[in-house]
Amino acid sequence: MTNEPARGFNRRDLIAMIGLTAGSGAAYQAMAGLGLAKASDYKGPVNLEGAPKGASVLVLGAGIAGMTAAYELRQAGYKVRILEFNGRPGGRNWTLRGGDTYTELGGDTQICGFDKGLYLNPGPWRIPYHHHGVLDYCRRFNVVLEPFTQLNHNAYFHSPRAFGGRPLRIREFKTDFQGHIAELLAKSTSQGKLDDAVTKEDHDLLVEALRSWGGLDKNFAYKAGPESADYRGWKKPRGGGAGAEPVAGDPFALSNLLQSGLWANFANFFTYDYQTTMFQPAGGMDAIGKAFAERVGDLIQYNAKVIRIQQNDARVTVTWADAKGAGPTRQETADWCVCTIPLPVLSQIPMDVGQKMKDAIAAVPYSPAVKVGLQFKRRFWEDDEAIFGGISFTDLPISLIGYPQYGMNLGGKGVLLGAYLYDGPNAYEFTTLSPAERVRRAMAFGKQIHPQYEAEFENGISVAWHRSPFVLGCASDWTDEARAAHYEDLCAFDGRLVLAGEHASYLPAWQEGAVLSALNAVTRLHARAVKQ
Amino acid sequence: MIRMIALVFGLAAVVGVSAAAEDATPIFSKGGNFDEQSGRALYAEVCQGCHMADGKGAIGAGRYPSLAGNPKLEAAGYPVTIVLQGRNGMPPLGKMMTDAQVAMVVNYVRTHFGNAYTDTVKPEDVKGMR
Numbered sequence: 001m002t003n004e005p006a007r008g009f010n011r012r013d014l015i016a017m018i019g020l021t022a023g024s025g026a027a028y029q030a031m032a033g034l035g036l037a038k039a040s041d042y043k044g045p046v047n048l049e050g051a052p053k054g055a056s057v058l059v060l061g062a063g064i065a066g067m068t069a070a071y072e073l074r075q076a077g078y079k080v081r082i083l084e085f086n087g088r089p090g091g092r093n094w095t096l097r098g099g100d101t102y103t104e105l106g107g108d109t110q111i112c113g114f115d116k117g118l119y120l121n122p123g124p125w126r127i128p129y130h131h132h133g134v135l136d137y138c139r140r141f142n143v144v145l146e147p148f149t150q151l152n153h154n155a156y157f158h159s160p161r162a163f164g165g166r167p168l169r170i171r172e173f174k175t176d177f178q179g180h181i182a183e184l185l186a187k188s189t190s191q192g193k194l195d196d197a198v199t200k201e202d203h204d205l206l207v208e209a210l211r212s213w214g215g216l217d218k219n220f221a222y223k224a225g226p227e228s229a230d231y232r233g234w235k236k237p238r239g240g241g242a243g244a245e246p247v248a249g250d251p252f253a254l255s256n257l258l259q260s261g262l263w264a265n266f267a268n269f270f271t272y273d274y275q276t277t278m279f280q281p282a283g284g285m286d287a288i289g290k291a292f293a294e295r296v297g298d299l300i301q302y303n304a305k306v307i308r309i310q311q312n313d314a315r316v317t318v319t320w321a322d323a324k325g326a327g328p329t330r331q332e333t334a335d336w337c338v339c340t341i342p343l344p345v346l347s348q349i350p351m352d353v354g355q356k357m358k359d360a361i362a363a364v365p366y367s368p369a370v371k372v373g374l375q376f377k378r379r380f381w382e383d384d385e386a387i388f389g390g391i392s393f394t395d396l397p398i399s400l401i402g403y404p405q406y407g408m409n410l411g412g413k414g415v416l417l418g419a420y421l422y423d424g425p426n427a428y429e430f431t432t433l434s435p436a437e438r439v440r441r442a443m444a445f446g447k448q449i450h451p452q453y454e455a456e457f458e459n460g461i462s463v464a465w466h467r468s469p470f471v472l473g474c475a476s477d478w479t480d481e482a483r484a485a486h487y488e489d490l491c492a493f494d495g496r497l498v499l500a501g502e503h504a505s506y507l508p509a510w511q512e513g514a515v516l517s518a519l520n521a522v523t524r525l526h527a528r529a530v531k532q
Numbered sequence: 533m534i535r536m537i538a539l540v541f542g543l544a545a546v547v548g549v550s551a552a553a554e555d556a557t558p559i560f561s562k563g564g565n566f567d568e569q570s571g572r573a574l575y576a577e578v579c580q581g582c583h584m585a586d587g588k589g590a591i592g593a594g595r596y597p598s599l600a601g602n603p604k605l606e607a608a609g610y611p612v613t614i615v616l617q618g619r620n621g622m623p624p625l626g627k628m629m630t631d632a633q634v635a636m637v638v639n640y641v642r643t644h645f646g647n648a649y650t651d652t653v654k655p656e657d658v659k660g661m662r
Contacts, residue, residue, distance in 0.1 A: 085592075085593040105582075105584075105590035105591075105592050105596070106584050106590055305593055306593075323593070341593070342593075343620075343621075344594055344620060344621030345592075345593045345594035345621075346594075347594070347620035347621060348594040348595060348620060348621070349594070361620075362619055362620050365618045365621070365622065365623035365624060366621065366623070367623075368581070368623070397560045424561075424564055424628075425560075425561035425563075425564070425565065425566045425567070425578075425628055426560050426561060428566075428577075428578050428581055428625070429559060429560055429561065429577045429578065430560075431581035431582075432576065432577055432578065432580040432581040464581065466581050466582050467581065467582070467590075468592070469590075469592025469593055470592060470593050471593075472582070472592065472593070472594050472596070472621045473621060473623075477623070
């Protein structure tokens, strides 16, 4: 199962695994390899030029893939038109702010009550440093980026099943886990138990490395003292003047750390997709969608619901209706079509393509995902707990609490990401709740980590992606089997039509996947068009 | 506050789920599979996310099909297959359910929302279709 927030690790499965024996380790390894996002293979701007005179392209969808395609094709000289279901550009590249209205499937309407300057990114919210395609467009379009702290050592690991339900600072958990392992390994090495695996020359280097890596003392022990405190912080902090001598805290016992299962959370920042530096656009993720729309917005027909896609040897014809249900259907024709409509929607649209592409479109389910934004009248996580940005991870269904990565240390109000469920039973279960109930549940879970919740809460909003009218899910959930059977068929040209989007990439759920698939699609389209 | 939290961490111990946590999680499954144990609960806490409380689905850019009076439910094998394999926007939810759960939820849908099929799906039927 692909998993955008905790790449490669299904939190719930891992929890279920704690206490199981032998075979589960192998299963864990296997799971970590499933459908993993690969590094971006972005090779720089495509610089297409020389479109045949009068050649036209119809782009379906004004999300990141559609607007990337439209931008590059227009640069190359094509006559481009975009049909978009929503009344705004961006698709899942989307930011909710005070005053915004969102009606989900089922009819519940929410009006965002956030104060000015505060926001929630219901879709993508962070950009890895190696997503070169997205970063290049941000640079070319002057989108200002801020650091997105994925690992804040002072945020929490939390499980209701461990440490009496008390959250632990990531700093303490990580240091203690590392320290104990370093000590065990140093002991084994010194007792000659690793002589088969470690040469005599490497032996001394290894134990020294372990001391340095794990915060061990001169006897290679991991325990309360200045060495471990240098890593995990002090129980009584260092001060100045009289009585300022610090006191080191006692590490947690290794067994407790192991039994807690909280080590599974390391994948949230050790894995490639989440390593420092990550970015976010200043003011909200939709800065990227808006920057594209500044350049291609004049090509977009908004509120256009595609209801039929036809093609013959010469043309593509797309029939669309007003998304609000008014007026007669209309048609748009072009020489070529780049279709970025999400697969759950596309699978229901009659289209003239071969069986292979149809089978591929039908074969990819979309992950469930739910986000909840909570506004508090006070930034208690900063004021009381010294958590500035970053994320706390928990076994509770809310999965994590994301702290605002802007306006820090200025006091005042703030919006937390109070829940981010992705894949697995809880994401489906949360989806069935009303928006208000999702907020209420996020509050009930979150206050187990931050008791200040109740006193400080002001308002909240939630987005359950399976209830989004424009996607019917969050993002493509490819299995290795589905990729083997269908991926190339999904990406292959069918007559005059080609698909693009995160679903047509090896970076599912990432905007980079949308950009790369669009660039690949338009490059192939251009090669065909100039040949004719 | 910071000091206080640091101090209580010193009392760490592995314990079961606290009463407060239980109170906040009456319906949320604990692991990678659905814990709901009746057709009604499975429908309400899983299927309803898309097919809605009245079973009538919803319409946006695409649609979630109505299960109310849906002739595709006549042959029980069809909904069982869709729950197990997924299709189009429908995820293969049966992968996170036991055979008995799949049977229960299919039977529930085929006897509610205006459907009144009298044949029932048994767990062994589901098993053979995985």
